[in-house]
Amino acid sequence: MQKQQQNKAARMVVALAGLSLATLLPLGAHAAEKIKVGLMLPYTGTYAALGTAITNGFKQYVAEQGGTLAGREVEYFVVDDESDPAKATENANKLVKRDEVDVLVGTVHSGVALAMAKVARDTKTLMIIPNAGADELTGPLCAPNIFRSSFSNWQPGYAMGKVAAEKGHKTAVTLTWKYAAGEEATNGFAKAFEAGGGKVVKQLTLPFPNVEFQALLTEIASLKPEAVYVFFAGGGAVKFVKDYDAAGLKKSIPLYSSGFLTDGTLEAMGGAGEGLLTALHYADGLEVPKDKAFRTAYAMTYKMQPDVYAVQGYDAAQMLKSGLDAVKGGKLDQAAIIKAIGSATVDSPRGAFTLSSAHNPIQDIYLRKAEGKDNKLVGVAVKKLADPARGCRM
Amino acid sequence: MDFTTFLIQILNSLQYGLLLFLVASGLTLVFGIMGIINLAHGSFYMIGAYLAFALTSLTGNLMLSIALGIPLAFVFGALLEWLLFAHLYKRDHLEQVLLTYGLILIFEELRSLAVGDDVHGVDIPALFSASIPLSDTLSYPVYRILISAVCLLLAAGLWWLMQRTKLGMMIRAGSHDRDMVQALGIDINLLYRTVFALGVVLAALAGMLAAPISSVYPGMGSSVLIISFVIVVIGGIGSVWGALVAALLIGFADTFGKVLLPDLAGLAVYVLMAVVLLWRPEGIFKKG
Numbered sequence: 001m002q003k004q005q006q007n008k009a010a011r012m013v014v015a016l017a018g019l020s021l022a023t024l025l026p027l028g029a030h031a032a033e034k035i036k037v038g039l040m041l042p043y044t045g046t047y048a049a050l051g052t053a054i055t056n057g058f059k060q061y062v063a064e065q066g067g068t069l070a071g072r073e074v075e076y077f078v079v080d081d082e083s084d085p086a087k088a089t090e091n092a093n094k095l096v097k098r099d100e101v102d103v104l105v106g107t108v109h110s111g112v113a114l115a116m117a118k119v120a121r122d123t124k125t126l127m128i129i130p131n132a133g134a135d136e137l138t139g140p141l142c143a144p145n146i147f148r149s150s151f152s153n154w155q156p157g158y159a160m161g162k163v164a165a166e167k168g169h170k171t172a173v174t175l176t177w178k179y180a181a182g183e184e185a186t187n188g189f190a191k192a193f194e195a196g197g198g199k200v201v202k203q204l205t206l207p208f209p210n211v212e213f214q215a216l217l218t219e220i221a222s223l224k225p226e227a228v229y230v231f232f233a234g235g236g237a238v239k240f241v242k243d244y245d246a247a248g249l250k251k252s253i254p255l256y257s258s259g260f261l262t263d264g265t266l267e268a269m270g271g272a273g274e275g276l277l278t279a280l281h282y283a284d285g286l287e288v289p290k291d292k293a294f295r296t297a298y299a300m301t302y303k304m305q306p307d308v309y310a311v312q313g314y315d316a317a318q319m320l321k322s323g324l325d326a327v328k329g330g331k332l333d334q335a336a337i338i339k340a341i342g343s344a345t346v347d348s349p350r351g352a353f354t355l356s357s358a359h360n361p362i363q364d365i366y367l368r369k370a371e372g373k374d375n376k377l378v379g380v381a382v383k384k385l386a387d388p389a390r391g392c393r394m
Numbered sequence: 395m396d397f398t399t400f401l402i403q404i405l406n407s408l409q410y411g412l413l414l415f416l417v418a419s420g421l422t423l424v425f426g427i428m429g430i431i432n433l434a435h436g437s438f439y440m441i442g443a444y445l446a447f448a449l450t451s452l453t454g455n456l457m458l459s460i461a462l463g464i465p466l467a468f469v470f471g472a473l474l475e476w477l478l479f480a481h482l483y484k485r486d487h488l489e490q491v492l493l494t495y496g497l498i499l500i501f502e503e504l505r506s507l508a509v510g511d512d513v514h515g516v517d518i519p520a521l522f523s524a525s526i527p528l529s530d531t532l533s534y535p536v537y538r539i540l541i542s543a544v545c546l547l548l549a550a551g552l553w554w555l556m557q558r559t560k561l562g563m564m565i566r567a568g569s570h571d572r573d574m575v576q577a578l579g580i581d582i583n584l585l586y587r588t589v590f591a592l593g594v595v596l597a598a599l600a601g602m603l604a605a606p607i608s609s610v611y612p613g614m615g616s617s618v619l620i621i622s623f624v625i626v627v628i629g630g631i632g633s634v635w636g637a638l639v640a641a642l643l644i645g646f647a648d649t650f651g652k653v654l655l656p657d658l659a660g661l662a663v664y665v666l667m668a669v670v671l672l673w674r675p676e677g678i679f680k681k682g
Binding site: 209212247249 | 395410657
């Protein structure tokens with residue numbers, strides 16, 4: 001009887017010790033200020049999959065760091081931006097003013113990102129853009145506290161133009177929706193293609209999200225250029241590639257594009273996408289050790305393959321960590337954080353990159369070829385390509 | 395632009411114009427003749443396209459899906475008229491706009507709930523998937539010829555119905571004086587229900603035919619709605635013949651505008667509308 005009671009008491013002591021240890025541990029982490037991260041991304045609508053991939057990537061990096069960034073506990077504030085520019089300012093303000101986040105992470109849609117960037121500039125909130133490619137964000141609208149972990153629309157366009165010129169094509173036609181992303185990409189293409197000795201004979205556009213390409217395909221066929229460069233994504237990309245094939249043009253005129261044409265759309269294209277060459281800052285089959293580890297870990301955690309969006313989310317978290325490392329558990333001194341992120345080398349699955357003075361990645365743009373469901377690495381289109389950041393003063 | 399290109403662009407213009415006519419003809423019946431400002435008309439086009447997508451996924455055959463879709467659209471249109479639109483004939487335009495705008499939102503939400511927000515493709519039936527080569531690089535798809543042929547037949551049929559049949563006479567009379575037509579012993583409610591359902595069928599059929607060439611995407615109804623109103627207005631409100639001419643004009647303006655003035659793509663249609671309305675404020679053909 002007595003023995004039983006002693007046993008009970010011993011177990012109680014052990015349990016108490018365990019409990020106090022458990023409470024002590026987070027106390028240690030509390031020594032550093034928490035970091036409040038505002039995730040403003042699309043979780044419904046057309047871009048929901050992209051928003052989710054970015055979030056997964058971000059959280060994967062935090063998990064790899066043991067659930068903290070530079071020893072700081074991470075607290076998430078999540079807002080679904082619905083890819084609706086009309087709600088962007090209100091949503092961003094909610095995160096900044098009500099939740100008092102230390103950093104805004106977002107978003108996919110360029111129009112929403114532009115509104116967020118305005119809030120970030122006005123309130124001097126640190127912001128990391130994990131996708132939106134609008135040139136202005138790191139151009140005329142650049143700011144010391146705004147960073148991008150993704151790309152500018154100009155970058156893959158420019159890289160593809162260089163490749164097309166190197167392949168010896170003399171004439172090209174470009175085609176895109178009449179909206180900023182498309183025009184930035186096709187202008188990038190034209191710039192490099194003409195610098196390489198080619199000539200863009202016509203830049204065709206059609207209103208977004210119009211997918212009736214027939215008149216324009218007829219025009220392309222009659223112009224007989226040696227190459228065609230397009231910027232489309234999602235369902236429009238699928239439709240265009242199918243139509244291009246059906247019009248018999250795929251056999252006669254090579255089609256080039258930014259990687260978004262074939263990212264996540266190859267399956268829907270059926271055979272029509274096979275063999276297409278595209279340029280992007282990520283590819284399947286990269287010989288980067290970091291990428292292999294990243295892909296394995298991502299597949300284990302989320303039971304699906306990562307994509308370029310997951311990489312951009314992952315790198316947004318890495319950039320934040322390099323900023324926080326600079327203030328080593330002390331006060332969140334924004335100037336020090338900005339300086340540290342700006343000079344960081346980000347060990348990305350896409351290959352390490354640094355940031356330009358306008359805070360856009362200086363990164364390798366890969367040339368990829370569509371094979372089955374993959375965008376297989378063919379080579380590097382341009383090494384360490386920096387966006388020209390026209391109009392950025394800071 | 396060489397001759398073959400020019401020829402194909404003419405075919406493209408005709409095909410696009412005729413398809414627009416199909417949507418606009420339904421609007422001509424409902425807005426032009428029955429006097430209801432129906433903003434939800436574009437939704438019927440969208441519903442048609444999604445119906446084609448859903449039925450083709452089930453049956454694997456677009457032609458069979460269209461054959462099934464037409465009676466479904468008719469019943470849907472008749473029910474909608476009975477439930478909602480029948481109460482609108484005597485209301486003013488503001489109330490019609492409010493109700494039909496609400497319907498757009500409801501249809502979009504329902505679509506989102508039922509099939510999500512993805513863009514879908516529908517395959518062209520194998521029988522019509524070939525292209526006719528016209529020169530070494532240029533060819534014209536058979537399916538587009540089929541669309542043009544179907545639309546032309548329907549245009550002829552519609553003109554015959556309105557101008558040469560007793561039913562058409564009653565519809566036209568009803569648009570001038572509902573009460574008088576009713577007093578003559580004609581069931582005007584049944585007549586209007588039929589005409590409204592016919593309008594829904596025309597828009598839905600256009601959506602079903604367009605599904606393989608324009609793909610199926612959220613919000614596809616709204617762009618078509620605006621163009622349809624432009625067609626009805628520049629054709630002359632209520633004139634089927636005018637709608638046909640206006641739709642063809644717009645097909646040409648859009649196709650050649652896209653190619654010749656790519657920077658102004660999308661604007662050509664509105665320039666055309668401005669020019670026509672300056673020249674004839676009541677449209678090319680007045681209501682007859």
